[in-house]
Amino acid sequence: MAASSVSIKDVAAEAGVSVATVSRVLNSHPSVSPASRARVVAAVEALGYRPNAVARSLRTDQTRTLGLVISDVLNPYFTExxxxxxxxxxxxxxxxxxxxxxxxxxLQDHHVRTLLDRRIDGLLVSPTDGGSPLMLDAVRAGTPMVFVDRWIPGVDVPVVRSDGRAAVRDLVAHLHGLGHRRLAIIAGPAATTTGSEPASRRSATPCASTASPCPTPISARATSRPPAGAAPPSASSPCPSRPRSSSPPTTSGARRPRRDPRARLRVPHDIGLAAFDDIPWFVHTDPPVTAIAQPTGDLGRAAVHALIDRIEGRTPRSVTLPARLVVRRSCGESTGGNSGRDPGRHTGRNTGEETPVRIRRSNP
Amino acid sequence: MAASSVSIKDVAAEAGVSVATVSRVLNSHPSVSPASRARVVAAVEALGYRPNAVARSLRTDQTRTLGLVISDVLNPYFTExxxxxxxxxxxxxxxxxxxxxxxxxxLQDHHVRTLLDRRIDGLLVSPTDGGSPLMLDAVRAGTPMVFVDRWIPGVDVPVVRSDGRAAVRDLVAHLHGLGHRRLAIIAGPAATTTGSEPASRRSATPCASTASPCPTPISARATSRPPAGAAPPSASSPCPSRPRSSSPPTTSGARRPRRDPRARLRVPHDIGLAAFDDIPWFVHTDPPVTAIAQPTGDLGRAAVHALIDRIEGRTPRSVTLPARLVVRRSCGESTGGNSGRDPGRHTGRNTGEETPVRIRRSNP
DNA sequence: CCTCCTTGTGGAATCGATTACACGGAGGAT
DNA sequence: ATCCTCCGTGTAATCGATTCCACAAGGAGG
Known part of the structure; x- marks a missing residue:
C-alpha cells in the first residue's frame, strides 16, 4: 500500500482538502473541523503516508535529533x-x-562537522582532546552542547560526569585493609580530562591516607585501546605488590604482564589490581576485578535532560554524580564474613556471581 | 567568524555572484570560470559557510546516510x-x-520507521524477529536493504553473514580430541535466524562425527541478554561433561553454574565450554574461553559495499564469510607439546593468557 | 562580416513540508 | 436587520539548497 513517494499533496488530493489542512491535522492544530480531520486521517491511512522528516526539518529549523560524539565505541562504558x-x-x-x-x-572533528551540517538540535560530547577550533567555534556560535564524562577546561559548557573521589578513597581504604602499601596509577591519554584526572585521583589519596600511610602513588601512561595497549607497563614500573587502577581497556593491557615470562606477577597474590569503570566481564575474569562503577544510566539521562533544557531555552547546570566501589577479588581475598549476595553490576541487571564485599554504597 | 546562519545566499552576495554559481562551485561543476571560483571560495572561507545538509537532501532526494539497526548494542559483536x-x-x-x-x-520497528522518515539512502538490518509488516512493506516499496548476521527467511534481500559450520566441525573435532562425548547447545531467541541456526549447526555435527561418535547434541534455549540470562541452564540439562556452545552474552549466563553451589561444575574440568563470537575479554576469563570468531571487519565492509551497490543501482549478491575456531582452554588443556608452560599442572583457577592453539585458519 | 558553437552566468522552478494571511460564512450581540 | 467575531479553510511565501533553461559574450569557421 505504501509507496514511499507519497507526499502531503497526494494526501490532500485524496482527502479533498488543501495541504494546509493536512498539515494542520498532522500537527494536531486545533482549528480543523472533525469532518476534515477524519477524511485526512483516512487518506493518510489509505496511502500509507509518512511525513518527510527532511522537509519538515528544513522548514521548522529543528531536527529533533541529538548528536553524541564518544571517544571509543568499543569501550563498554561508552556503549552503555x-x-x-x-x-x-x-x-x-x-x-x-x-x-x-x-x-x-x-575523527572527532569529522563527526562534529557532519553532525553540525545536518543541523542536529544539540551535541553531547565526550572530548578526545583539548578542544579543536571547530568545537570551540561551535560553542561560540551558540550550538547547544553538553559534555559527558570528559570535558574541555575553560569552555563554558555544562558537564555531566561522575566523581570518583569518594570511591577512590574507599578503594584506598580497601587496599590498605588488605595490606597493600605501594600504589601505582596507569592513566589514559594526558590530553583528556579523564586521562589527567588521576592527578586529582592521586590527590584524593592523601585524604584517605590519614589512616593509611601510602606514599604518593606512582603513575604511568598507557594508551587506552585494549589490544593496542601493547607495551606491558610492568617494564616501566619496577615495584611489585602495588595495586593499579585504570579504565577497563587500559586494564586489559595492564593485565597482560601477569603472564609475561619476564614478570610473572600473579593477581591478586603478587599484585593487586582495580579498574575505573565496571564492565560485565569483570565478573568472569580471573580473578574477578574490583572496580569503580559509574552510574552510567543516570549519567546518560542527566546529560540528555541538560542538553534538551539548553535546546528549549532553559539554562542547565553541570551535574556530578558519585561513582562507587565494587569490591571483587583482584586486590586480594576479603577475609570478613560477608552475608550478602553479589550485587553483580551497578546496572541492576544482576548476574549474582561472586560475593564481593561492599565497602560503601554511594547511591542508596 | 562562523555564524551557523550563513546560507548560500549570503555567500553569493559576498562573492558578487548568483546562488547558482556558488552551488556550482560547491559541487565542482566544470563550467565556472576560475575567477568566479576563486571569489566564491574566498567568500565561503570568510563567512565560514557550510552547506545545509538538510536542504541539500530535500532537493537531491538523497541523504548519503545509511541506517544500521542492530539487535543489541551491549553485545561486543554488534559493537564491532x-x-x-x-x-x-x-x-x-x-x-x-x-x-x-x-x-x-x-523497538526495531521504531528505529526502522524513524530511519525511513529521515529518508536514509539504505538500511542495514540484523533482524530481531521474523519480520514485521513495516519491514516487509519497506522491502516491497523498494528501500535498499541488506541483512547482516541474521536475516528473514523468504525475503528477497541480500544477506551478509558468516558461516560457522566449518568452524563448528573444527570445534567438534577439538572437543572429541579432548575426550568430550556429550554435547549441548544453548541457543538464543528462536525467532532469529541465528537463534534457530543451531539446528544447522547441530546438523553440521554429524558431518564431523564420521570420526567422532558424538550423539546428536542436546539443545536448550536461553535469553541472550547477559545478566538477564538468569536461570542456570544446568538445571534443565542433566548430563555433565558436555561442552556448550553459544554466543557470549548467553555464555556469560551459562557460566554461572560453575560457581553455583547447586551445581559446582568446574570449567574445563567437569564441563567444557565454547562460545560463538569471540570477544576481547575471553582472554581474561577463567579459563580463557575457546570461541568461534567471526570476521567482523570483513562482514561490516561487505555489508556496506553490498548496500551501496544496491543504492547506486547495481545488484548485490549475498556474501558468506567463514568463521574460524580460536582454541583457548575452556574445553580442556591442549596436550600438544606447548613450549612455555608446565603441562598437566592443575592450578584450579587458571590465570592468564596463552598463545591460543589455532586449529585452522579460515582466512589466509 | 555573418553565422554557429562553446562557455559562463543568472533567473526561476523545485523538493515537501509549515504557517502567515486573507477570506467566506455562521452565529451572537446590538 | 446590521455588524462584529470567530472558525475553518485555502493561497502563497518560505526554508536552503540544486538544476533546467535562456541568454550574452567571444572565438572559430565559412
Missing amino acids: LARSVEEAARALGYSVIIGNADERPE | LARSVEEAARALGYSVIIGNADERPE
Whole structure:
C-alpha cells in the first residue's frame, strides 16, 4: 500500500482538502473541523503516508535529533552510555546520532562537522582532546552542547560526569585493609580530562591516607585501546605488590604482564589490581576485578535532560554524580564474613556471581 | 567568524555572484570560470559557510546516510560490527545512523520507521524477529536493504553473514580430541535466524562425527541478554561433561553454574565450554574461553559495499564469510607439546593468557 | 562580416513540508 | 436587520539548497 513517494499533496488530493489542512491535522492544530480531520486521517491511512522528516526539518529549523560524539565505541562504558542516552532521548521524542571518535581528534572533528551540517538540535560530547577550533567555534556560535564524562577546561559548557573521589578513597581504604602499601596509577591519554584526572585521583589519596600511610602513588601512561595497549607497563614500573587502577581497556593491557615470562606477577597474590569503570566481564575474569562503577544510566539521562533544557531555552547546570566501589577479588581475598549476595553490576541487571564485599554504597 | 546562519545566499552576495554559481562551485561543476571560483571560495572561507545538509537532501532526494539497526548494542559483536560499518561507510562518503533494537521487535520497528522518515539512502538490518509488516512493506516499496548476521527467511534481500559450520566441525573435532562425548547447545531467541541456526549447526555435527561418535547434541534455549540470562541452564540439562556452545552474552549466563553451589561444575574440568563470537575479554576469563570468531571487519565492509551497490543501482549478491575456531582452554588443556608452560599442572583457577592453539585458519 | 558553437552566468522552478494571511460564512450581540 | 467575531479553510511565501533553461559574450569557421 505504501509507496514511499507519497507526499502531503497526494494526501490532500485524496482527502479533498488543501495541504494546509493536512498539515494542520498532522500537527494536531486545533482549528480543523472533525469532518476534515477524519477524511485526512483516512487518506493518510489509505496511502500509507509518512511525513518527510527532511522537509519538515528544513522548514521548522529543528531536527529533533541529538548528536553524541564518544571517544571509543568499543569501550563498554561508552556503549552503555550511548544506550542510556538514546533511551532518554527517545522518551523525549528525540533521536540520537552516534559518532565514534576512536580517540582520534580528527575523527572527532569529522563527526562534529557532519553532525553540525545536518543541523542536529544539540551535541553531547565526550572530548578526545583539548578542544579543536571547530568545537570551540561551535560553542561560540551558540550550538547547544553538553559534555559527558570528559570535558574541555575553560569552555563554558555544562558537564555531566561522575566523581570518583569518594570511591577512590574507599578503594584506598580497601587496599590498605588488605595490606597493600605501594600504589601505582596507569592513566589514559594526558590530553583528556579523564586521562589527567588521576592527578586529582592521586590527590584524593592523601585524604584517605590519614589512616593509611601510602606514599604518593606512582603513575604511568598507557594508551587506552585494549589490544593496542601493547607495551606491558610492568617494564616501566619496577615495584611489585602495588595495586593499579585504570579504565577497563587500559586494564586489559595492564593485565597482560601477569603472564609475561619476564614478570610473572600473579593477581591478586603478587599484585593487586582495580579498574575505573565496571564492565560485565569483570565478573568472569580471573580473578574477578574490583572496580569503580559509574552510574552510567543516570549519567546518560542527566546529560540528555541538560542538553534538551539548553535546546528549549532553559539554562542547565553541570551535574556530578558519585561513582562507587565494587569490591571483587583482584586486590586480594576479603577475609570478613560477608552475608550478602553479589550485587553483580551497578546496572541492576544482576548476574549474582561472586560475593564481593561492599565497602560503601554511594547511591542508596 | 562562523555564524551557523550563513546560507548560500549570503555567500553569493559576498562573492558578487548568483546562488547558482556558488552551488556550482560547491559541487565542482566544470563550467565556472576560475575567477568566479576563486571569489566564491574566498567568500565561503570568510563567512565560514557550510552547506545545509538538510536542504541539500530535500532537493537531491538523497541523504548519503545509511541506517544500521542492530539487535543489541551491549553485545561486543554488534559493537564491532557497527564500528566497521561506520568506517567502511565513511570511506565511501556516507554517514551511519545506528538504531539499537535491544532485541525488542517494537523497538526495531521504531528505529526502522524513524530511519525511513529521515529518508536514509539504505538500511542495514540484523533482524530481531521474523519480520514485521513495516519491514516487509519497506522491502516491497523498494528501500535498499541488506541483512547482516541474521536475516528473514523468504525475503528477497541480500544477506551478509558468516558461516560457522566449518568452524563448528573444527570445534567438534577439538572437543572429541579432548575426550568430550556429550554435547549441548544453548541457543538464543528462536525467532532469529541465528537463534534457530543451531539446528544447522547441530546438523553440521554429524558431518564431523564420521570420526567422532558424538550423539546428536542436546539443545536448550536461553535469553541472550547477559545478566538477564538468569536461570542456570544446568538445571534443565542433566548430563555433565558436555561442552556448550553459544554466543557470549548467553555464555556469560551459562557460566554461572560453575560457581553455583547447586551445581559446582568446574570449567574445563567437569564441563567444557565454547562460545560463538569471540570477544576481547575471553582472554581474561577463567579459563580463557575457546570461541568461534567471526570476521567482523570483513562482514561490516561487505555489508556496506553490498548496500551501496544496491543504492547506486547495481545488484548485490549475498556474501558468506567463514568463521574460524580460536582454541583457548575452556574445553580442556591442549596436550600438544606447548613450549612455555608446565603441562598437566592443575592450578584450579587458571590465570592468564596463552598463545591460543589455532586449529585452522579460515582466512589466509 | 555573418553565422554557429562553446562557455559562463543568472533567473526561476523545485523538493515537501509549515504557517502567515486573507477570506467566506455562521452565529451572537446590538 | 446590521455588524462584529470567530472558525475553518485555502493561497502563497518560505526554508536552503540544486538544476533546467535562456541568454550574452567571444572565438572559430565559412
